[in-house]
Amino acid sequence: MLQSAPFTARRIIIWIGRLVLAGIFIYAGYSKLFTPNLMLQSFFMFKFSISSNISNFGQQVRSYELLSESGVSFVSHVLPPAELVLGFLLLLGWRLRIWATIVTLILLGFISVVTRAYLLGMQIDCGCFGKPEPLTGVTVLRDGALLLLAVLMTVFAFQEARQPHPWNAASNPS
Amino acid sequence: MNRRFLLALATAACAILLAAAPHHSQAQAAQSAPAKTAAHKKPSAAAKPDPAPAAPVLISVNGVKDIDPQKATGNTSAPVTMEVFSDFQCPACKQLYTNTTNRVIENYVNTGKVYFVHRDFPLPMHAYSRVAASYSRAAAHIGKCDAVEHALFEKQAEWEATGKVKETVASVLTPVEMKKVQALVDAGTLEPLIEQDKKTGQLVPVNQTPTAILTARNGQSYPVVGFVSYDVLKTFLDQLIAQK
Numbered sequence: 154m155l156q157s158a159p160f161t162a163r164r165i166i167i168w169i170g171r172l173v174l175a176g177i178f179i180y181a182g183y184s185k186l187f188t189p190n191l192m193l194q195s196f197f198m199f200k201f202s203i204s205s206n207i208s209n210f211g212q213q214v215r216s217y218e219l220l221s222e223s224g225v226s227f228v229s230h231v232l233p234p235a236e237l238v239l240g241f242l243l244l245l246g247w248r249l250r251i252w253a254t255i256v257t258l259i260l261l262g263f264i265s266v267v268t269r270a271y272l273l274g275m276q277i278d279c280g281c282f283g284k285p286e287p288l289t290g291v292t293v294l295r296d297g298a299l300l301l302l303a304v305l306m307t308v309f310a311f312q313e314a315r316q317p318h319p320w321n322a323a324s325n326p327s
Numbered sequence: 328m329n330r331r332f333l334l335a336l337a338t339a340a341c342a343i344l345l346a347a348a349p350h351h352s353q354a355q356a357a358q359s360a361p362a363k364t365a366a367h368k369k370p371s372a373a374a375k376p377d378p379a380p381a382a383p384v385l386i387s388v389n390g391v392k393d394i395d396p397q398k399a400t401g402n403t404s405a406p407v408t409m410e411v412f413s414d415f416q417c418p419a420c421k422q423l424y425t426n427t428t429n430r431v432i433e434n435y436v437n438t439g440k441v442y443f444v445h446r447d448f449p450l451p452m453h454a455y456s457r458v459a460a461s462y463s464r465a466a467a468h469i470g471k472c473d474a475v476e477h478a479l480f481e482k483q484a485e486w487e488a489t490g491k492v493k494e495t496v497a498s499v500l501t502p503v504e505m506k507k508v509q510a511l512v513d514a515g516t517l518e519p520l521i522e523q524d525k526k527t528g529q530l531v532p533v534n535q536t537p538t539a540i541l542t543a544r545n546g547q548s549y550p551v552v553g554f555v556s557y558d559v560l561k562t563f564l565d566q567l568i569a570q571k
Contacts, residue, residue, distance in 0.1 A: 189534075189535065189552035189553050190550075190551060190552055190553070192549065197566060198549075201559070201562065201563045201566075204559045204562075205551055205553070205555045205559050205560075205563075206553075208554060208555050208556040208559045209419075209552075209553035209554045209555065211554075211556070212419055212422050212553070212554035215422075216418060216422075276418070276487070277418060278418075278419070284535070285419070285535055285553070
């Protein structure tokens with residue numbers, strides 16, 4: 154006999170976290186890689202579009218004045234595709250604890266640099282998405298809310314793994 | 328007594344109006360057609376030299392219209408025309424100018440491969456960018472475009488905080504040059520050129536600064552939005568230049 158309802162608060166938060174954070178990460182990665190420039194006339198044009206978008210994002214990373222040129226280059230080339238992949242992995246829900254932890258750490262990094270820039274009064278674009286967006290208190294609050302959601306999702310994902318829902322436990326006796 | 332006083336007052340008023348009428352109509356004509364007035368003005372030893380040059384003429388290069396030649400540089404028969412819409416107060420525009428534009432001018436414009444056009448696109452969100460554009464335009468019309476643009480971008484953080492655009496411009500000009508620039512800014516005769524650049528940008532449309540428009544010799548235009556590094560832009564320029 155089943156001892157609890159299929160949707161507990163814990164599972165609902167995991168689902169909300171997965172959907173919201175996956176959506177935001179996929180959009181963030183996509184917009185950085187494919188906007189503002191996307192020319193599809195030829196493969197050369199497409200390659201140039203991606204390169205110029207990465208270069209544009211690199212400029213936003215550089216404006217935080219935290220990394221060396223090689224650090225800026227690494228972040229601008231790795232972060233957008235990583236966001237895209239992590240978003241899809243969150244949607245899939247496979248090995249959720251690993252991806253949720255990585256997403257939480259990335260968001261922790263984001264809020265640290267954004268808060269620092271905000272407190273220093275830096276007049277820069279936040280570089281959150283492809284479109285330029287001035288870094289304001291709203292950016293800090295938004296990143297804070299996303300971090301909270303990511304932390305809850307990660308904690309609950311670990312709890313879920315230790316004490317699986319009866320329905321999951323019944324379907325996965327191992 | 329009262330009637331006499333009123334009569335005298337009315338006569339005096341009529342005399343003043345009659346005397347002022349020709350001056351007023353001349354001033355109106357000068358306001359409505361400043362270029363025409365300047366062109367037909369008789370030279371006079373007592374008259375001060377007019378700081379405003381003749382009406383600015385816009386040119387077309389490689390199918391790109393409404394170019395202010397004072398804000399453009401390079402060979403007009405270059406295979407590629409590069410227009411950069413920028414705002415002096417935008418940080419990414421400063422980065423583009425410092426890291427990319429200077430090298431493009433050095434390696435492509437000075438070698439006749441690219442015709443470069445500076446377009447003003449001051450954004451309303453920036454308090455001093457329009458003023459900076461006015462000073463830059465005026466400086467360009469006395470042949471000091473490069474020096475003033477360089478100063479405005481280099482000292483962007485300073486004048487953005489203090490609003491001292493005029494002082495920034497003055498720091499790279501001689502007092503005589505600054506006087507000419509100030510006269511042009513005060514006269515406002517070059518403002519339509521900034522408006523024209525904005526209109527041209529809105530037609531593209533330019534949604535953010537900086538935006539570069541590269542036009543190849545076949546007339547095809549390619550907008551490149553945002554900051555772009557020199558190395559990335561170089562590959563694209565080489566490809567466009569190689570096009571038949």
